[in-house]
Amino acid sequence: MSIIVKELSKIYDKQIAVNKISFEALPGRILGFLGPNGAGKSTTMKMITGFLSANHGEIFVSDLNINSESIAVKQKIGYLPENNPLYFDMYVKEYLQFVGEIYGVQNLKNRIVEVIEATGLQKEQHKQIGQLSKGYKQRVGLAQAIIHQPEVLILDEPTSGLDPNQLIEIRNLIKELGKTKTVILSTHIMQEVEAICDDVIIINKGEIVANNSLKDLLELHQEKSLEPIFVKLTNQ
């Protein structure tokens, strides 16, 4: 169930986007990926989910190697990409049906109903995705990530664009999911990390500058909140 990343690197021509980073994400704990824009958070997530290939290093998801057993790994992962790409002319249920079929979900019709309820999409479930507001689109993205009950959730800025009420709902949902899964989420919002994350990794310019549990990190730097720590570590 855990994710193990060893010496992972991604180099684009001359730019080193991710520089030999190593870390572990454990089941039942939510790992928060923090970092300035362009630090390498999304690139790392894209490598974990198999979208990009690493130039160096290894990734193991539930002891399966992403390179040699990529299909098996992808079956275990639920991924919400940055910018939440969606098929705008599909209907919500049609889209969830499509994703469910790809994953081979049993009892798909019931599962779709469950997922729609869990993400609060009941009122919008009969619309075309293109007709939804940003917040609901985000929820559809989340729904497709959890429909097959994956062991691992990789969420790239999952609360982007949500209003305060939706934020609370989605955070609660993620916290609930985190109890039984391995969750990595990336965000810019400190309160979010403080609210739901157990462990924190701060990335800056492709390198890890902090890798602790939330409590330990706060203690280590003698701070009550993450923001000053973030600023201190990423302002080089």
Place this chain on the structure above:
Amino acid sequence: MLSIYKKEFYAYLSSLVAYITIGIFLTVLGLFLWVFPDSSILDYGYAGLDSLFNTVPYLFMFLIPAITMRTLAEEKKEGTFELLATKPLTDWDIILGKYLAAITLVLFALIPTLIYYISVYQLGATVGNIDSGAVIGSYIGLFLLGASFVAIGVFSSSLTKNQIIAFAIAVFLCFITFSGFDSASQILSFQSIDSILINLGINAHYQSISRGVLDTRDLIYFLSFIAIFLVITKTILGGRKW
């Protein structure tokens, strides 16, 4: 792969693109075959569908790129390719699913033309006075031609995020592979290899199958043609990782 196939096919049916392009295809074809005196079957006087089989390849050169131009280009542009690539699907699942959906649409465009066959069949001086063997052969040839153009279309769509560019490249390649080789073989300085050039082009094999005799060489040609373009497409898609 079936899920991709279903989704793609329903997407074609729910977008206006399919209806408009097939509608234009059938309308233009109908005009050529029954109205315009130069190519009209009624004016030609002989019970044959030659006009149909001579005209459709050129219509396909525009119809098929129009159908396939969005297939991969839009995924890359909208970012939804990242969704597909991180699901437990192989690249072949994605490519073949899209390819087969497009071919099904081409079939849907061709099937209404069977009415023309039935009409000419009935209109013959003696009913049924039409070379049905040749017609069957020609339809098979047309289907293989369409399948080849779809392969070109899918390949072109994988090259760019811009659908118009994908369309333009596909039209160009369809034209070159269909009649470009014929024309090239007529250049005097290529005289020594003219038969090689002619046989590299689709037209030669299309004409050959249209005679009603299915030569395995022609079948192998078409299957290899399709395979080459799909393999190149897979290689291009794989290149995203680097």
